[in-house]
Amino acid sequence: MLNQLTISELAARLVKGETSSRAAIQACLDQIQRADGQIRAFISYDAADALAQADAADKALASGSADRGRPLLGVPIGIKDVIAVKGQPLNCGSRILDKFISPYDATVVQKLKNAGAVVFGRLNMDEFAMGSSTENSAFQTTCNPWDRTRIPGGSSGGSAAAVAADECIAALGSDTGGSIRQPASLCGCVGLKPSYGRVSRYGLVAFASSLDQIGCFTKEVRDAALMLEVLSGVDPSDSSSAPQPVPRYATGLTGDIKGLKLGLAREYMIGGLEPQVKQAIDAAVKQLEKLGAKIVEISLPHTDYAIATYYIIATAEASANLARFDGIRYGQRVAGADPIELYSKTRGAGFGAEVKRRILLGTYVLSSGYYDAYYLRAQKVRTLIRNDFLKAFEKVDAIVTPTSPTAAFKIGEKADDPLQMYLMDIFTISANLAGICGISIPCGLTKEPKLPIGLQLLGKPFGEETILRIGHAYEQSTNWHKERPPLKA
Numbered sequence: 001m002l003n004q005l006t007i008s009e010l011a012a013r014l015v016k017g018e019t020s021s022r023a024a025i026q027a028c029l030d031q032i033q034r035a036d037g038q039i040r041a042f043i044s045y046d047a048a049d050a051l052a053q054a055d056a057a058d059k060a061l062a063s064g065s066a067d068r069g070r071p072l073l074g075v076p077i078g079i080k081d082v083i084a085v086k087g088q089p090l091n092c093g094s095r096i097l098d099k100f101i102s103p104y105d106a107t108v109v110q111k112l113k114n115a116g117a118v119v120f121g122r123l124n125m126d127e128f129a130m131g132s133s134t135e136n137s138a139f140q141t142t143c144n145p146w147d148r149t150r151i152p153g154g155s156s157g158g159s160a161a162a163v164a165a166d167e168c169i170a171a172l173g174s175d176t177g178g179s180i181r182q183p184a185s186l187c188g189c190v191g192l193k194p195s196y197g198r199v200s201r202y203g204l205v206a207f208a209s210s211l212d213q214i215g216c217f218t219k220e221v222r223d224a225a226l227m228l229e230v231l232s233g234v235d236p237s238d239s240s241s242a243p244q245p246v247p248r249y250a251t252g253l254t255g256d257i258k259g260l261k262l263g264l265a266r267e268y269m270i271g272g273l274e275p276q277v278k279q280a281i282d283a284a285v286k287q288l289e290k291l292g293a294k295i296v297e298i299s300l301p302h303t304d305y306a307i308a309t310y311y312i313i314a315t316a317e318a319s320a321n322l323a324r325f326d327g328i329r330y331g332q333r334v335a336g337a338d339p340i341e342l343y344s345k346t347r348g349a350g351f352g353a354e355v356k357r358r359i360l361l362g363t364y365v366l367s368s369g370y371y372d373a374y375y376l377r378a379q380k381v382r383t384l385i386r387n388d389f390l391k392a393f394e395k396v397d398a399i400v401t402p403t404s405p406t407a408a409f410k411i412g413e414k415a416d417d418p419l420q421m422y423l424m425d426i427f428t429i430s431a432n433l434a435g436i437c438g439i440s441i442p443c444g445l446t447k448e449p450k451l452p453i454g455l456q457l458l459g460k461p462f463g464e465e466t467i468l469r470i471g472h473a474y475e476q477s478t479n480w481h482k483e484r485p486p487l488k489a
């Protein structure tokens with residue numbers, strides 16, 4: 001079935017004329033029909049638009065224009081509901097953007113279209129990307145394809161579930177504190193968060209601008225390399241995008257990692273790690289050693305402060321970014337006697353509880369009298385956390401960690417306990433504070449129920465080539481990435 005293929009498999013068949021883009025998108029739409037009633041990964045999708053894009057791709061394929069410049073020609077890619085696609089809904093999982101249609105394409109979407117991809121679907125997410133389970137979506141909770149009583153992770157849970165359930169070939173997500181890597185881990189796919197500045201954020205609705213980064217969900221590491229090459233590069237519309245050259249990431253996947261040094265952080269050997277997760281990570285580390293990597297113990301001494309630092313900086317930035325949703329410019333409006341009443345009624349009705357909690361917290365830490373004690377101090381600690389990583393990377397080429405301390409938990413299990421939920425990000429959050437890159441790769445399954453476990457590799461700023469190379473070598477020496485959730489055909 002075409003929807004089960006990877007990007008490289010599908011692209012190869014399309015170029016050889018063995019199949020068509022229309023058949024590929026139709027296979028995805030059929031799978032959505034079959035499976036998405038239970039998974040609920042898609043908030044919506046525009047089948048007619050997707051088929052029209054596929055027909056255009058088929059025309060281009062027939063005329064032989066599938067050259068190096070269009071590596072994704074005809075490949076269906078799903079989009080998280082926080083990334084703008086011209087003419088399509090842009091809700092960010094929130095009621096406040098009810099019926100809002102994006103007037104323009106995000107830079108990444110333009111790049112995907114230029115590369116020939118069929119861009120389709122609005123993938124479910126926690127409201128404004130705040131959460132770790134998709135339970136904060138105003139529309140629906142997405143279910144984990146491996147066990148539908150469990151969460152798929154978040155905030156990009158829709159993207160992860162859709163890729164794991166073969167409803168699209170790959171997907172875009174965003175990662176502010178782990179929102180690509182954690183759901184990828186919990187759903188059993190590959191999730192890549194590029195370094196800050198690697199990929200343009202233009203057209204990504206901002207949650208915390210200094211932490212947000214767009215990345216991809218794929219079925220194998222090679223596809224992540226292909227996607228990253230398309231997505232990367234400086235963009236005049238995003239002044240935080242970096243003018244670093246874009247490597248040909250896929251050509252670096254040599255399978256050879258002999259002599260590379262991998263760091264294990266002392267501070268990450270925490271209690272609270274699920275025993276089966278620990279076993280899987282230990283086995284993965286052994287496997288990496290077998291492939292010729294050297295394991296080195298490192299220290300990231302400020303790890304304990306990462307979650308607190310993140311929840312000050314992220315909420316501060318969110319409170320400023322979300323001020324634009326005032327009922328005047330976008331989406332929903334609730335009338336009021338004067339502008340202040342209109343704002344507060346609109347925001348009161350439009351935002352969900354977690355978003356309100358974060359706006360309150362963020363406004364508080366920025367308020368006069370508390371700014372120095374919280375926000376400014378958090379910024380200083382952030383620098384210490386970044387310096388921990390930079391120092392570690394003087395000794396090692398990459399750092400190995402679990403992606404998430406546990407496998408997927410039950411829907412509702414942590415919904416009423418935000419602090420428990422925040423702890424799910426313990427291994428992912430520091431990478432965003434430090435601006436470094438990270439990837440999550442399937443490395444095992446728990447027993448009864450069978451649930452995916454993810455291995456995280458963290459790399460230097462703009463060190464994506466190295467973590468892709470290590471991830472690919474590991475993946476190709478195991479079969480974990482080939483495991484599929486037990487969905488009914």
Ligand code: GLN
Nearest residue numbers: 129130131176177178179
């Ligand atoms: N789970 C984290 C949060 O709730 C990270 C979210 C994200 O990366 N967007 O903020």
